[in-house]
Amino acid sequence: MAGLDKNTPLPTEIKLHQASHILEVAFNDGSIFQLPYEFLRVYSPSAEVRGHGHGQETLQVGKQGVTITGIEPVGSYAVQPTFSDxxxxxxxxxxxxxxxxxxxxxxxxxxxxxxxxxxASRTPL
Structure with missing residues (x-):
């Protein structure tokens, strides 16, 4: 895993909003992103989702309503959420x-x- 780009803004706050299923991330450049759990799940950076090269992505279906049940820091450069699926x-x-x-x-x-x-559908089977 490559280190952080030295120009990447760093998060100043990360909040899980369980009622609205939003991960809110505020960065030190003033940017604030509200990322739905479903969006984070379908764009997971894992090999399971992204594959091992361009064009090998696995389309994630039925993820509407997925929640984050836990989130752990990974060093000082990342977080690793656990999803309800x-x-x-x-x-x-x-x-x-x-x-x-x-x-x-x-x-x-x-x-x-x-x-x-x-x-395919966002709705779980």
Whole structure:
């Protein structure tokens, strides 16, 4: 795992909002991102989700309503959430959280399009 980019803003606060299923991350550049648990789950940086190379991603389906049941720090560079579906292998570095926070709208639209193209659903079976 590469170290942090020296230009990456660092989080000043991380809050789990269990009622609204939002992970709120505030960074030291003033950015605040509200990341839905489902969004974090479908964009997990784990090999299980992302594969081992471009084009090997596994489309995550049925993740609507997923929750975060726990979250642990990983050194001083990341957090590792445990999701209610048992997924716990994604390590979310500060630069990854910042990147997906900045691009949240575009990434979410891309995910919804991939679901539609696959004839799949966000709704759990």
């Amino acid at each position: 048992g997924h716990d292998s994604g390590i979310y570095s500060w630069d990854y959280l910042y990147e997906i926070g900045k691009n949240q709208q575009m990434l979410w639209e891309r995910y919804l399009q991939r679901l539609a193209d696959a004839g």
